[in-house]
Amino acid sequence: xxxxxxxxxxxxxxxxxxxxxxxxxxxxxxxxxxxxxxxxxxxxxxxxxxxxxxxxxxxxxxxxxxxxxxxxxxxxxxxxxxxxxxxxxxxxxxxxxxxxxx
Amino acid sequence: xxxxxxxxxxxxxxxxxxxxxxxxxxxxxxxxxxxxxxxxxxxxxxxxxxxxxxxxxxxxxxxxxxxxxxxxxxxxxxxxxxxxxxxxxxxxxxxxxxxxxxxxxxxxxxxxxxxxxxxxxxxxxxxxxxxxxxxxxxxxxxxxxxxxxxxxxxxxxxxxxxxxxxxxxxxxxxxxxxxxxxxxxxxxxxxxxxxxxxxxxxxxxxxxxxxxxxxxxxxxxxxxxxxxxxxxxx
Numbered sequence: 001x002x003x004x005x006x007x008x009x010x011x012x013x014x015x016x017x018x019x020x021x022x023x024x025x026x027x028x029x030x031x032x033x034x035x036x037x038x039x040x041x042x043x044x045x046x047x048x049x050x051x052x053x054x055x056x057x058x059x060x061x062x063x064x065x066x067x068x069x070x071x072x073x074x075x076x077x078x079x080x081x082x083x084x085x086x087x088x089x090x091x092x093x094x095x096x097x098x099x100x101x102x
Numbered sequence: 103x104x105x106x107x108x109x110x111x112x113x114x115x116x117x118x119x120x121x122x123x124x125x126x127x128x129x130x131x132x133x134x135x136x137x138x139x140x141x142x143x144x145x146x147x148x149x150x151x152x153x154x155x156x157x158x159x160x161x162x163x164x165x166x167x168x169x170x171x172x173x174x175x176x177x178x179x180x181x182x183x184x185x186x187x188x189x190x191x192x193x194x195x196x197x198x199x200x201x202x203x204x205x206x207x208x209x210x211x212x213x214x215x216x217x218x219x220x221x222x223x224x225x226x227x228x229x230x231x232x233x234x235x236x237x238x239x240x241x242x243x244x245x246x247x248x249x250x251x252x253x254x255x256x257x258x259x260x261x262x263x264x265x266x267x268x269x270x271x272x273x274x275x276x277x278x279x280x281x282x283x284x285x286x287x288x289x290x291x292x293x294x295x296x297x298x299x300x301x302x303x304x305x306x307x308x309x310x311x312x313x314x315x316x317x318x319x320x321x322x323x324x325x326x327x328x329x330x331x332x333x334x335x336x
Binding site: 002022024047051054055061062067069077 | 157160164168200216217219220252264265
């Protein structure tokens, strides 16, 4: 199973919008690939990011039958976190999905 | 709509009784064990998994979420024990006990908490044992695994409080289950004599604690280990 980068991007943006609405977090309805997902400049706090990660895992499983775990030791590291930005997060998901499918 | 609980270790013993109790009080229950379960009820679904298998736990929890939309409560009951002097306890036994009692319980907690966090509500009940507080001889690794569970309970309570999830633990006294059938009678009596209320526990004693932690009014109680029989921490 491979999923295109565009599909992953759409999935992530949709999830961010949903989490923004559900948890009343401003700034998640108009994001682009440079938007920070982690750190002081991110609209998300740490629990918000955890919820985004969990929701993405769930959607990948439910919609695409892909079982991956996105969280790892680097998830909350400001310099190495794959969740630094929307763009790096898409790249990270794309890599994990490819590894899972290999 | 029924509330949904995941109970681990439902094939027999405490887990089975809790499953039957919650089903009788209107819950939908998902249960798991390493072997098949003969528990049959319209609102019960069994998953044959080993909770020390991380990906099996993830798949099960996602399947429960897919079927029921949510998980309101996790009863983290599954556990194994091995009565032996520590000098005679092989590494294989140590790993098996820690894999199931600590890592397995953690996987279930983590996966359920992801779903509960999204709903901003949930109850997690772990199982410790008075073997930990009483430093039960012959159960060194089992007692250590339950000490880890009490610690996990306290930390998880802090990390998950902002998500509306409470995390507590029950530390039962010996109860008539398979877990204690290999414990010699005199050793069992010696243990019971160290309780403030020196009698063997009953399933009802445990179910009473479960009901207490699950009830709506208990939303201000988290990070606690409820020790039965009057056993205290020190």
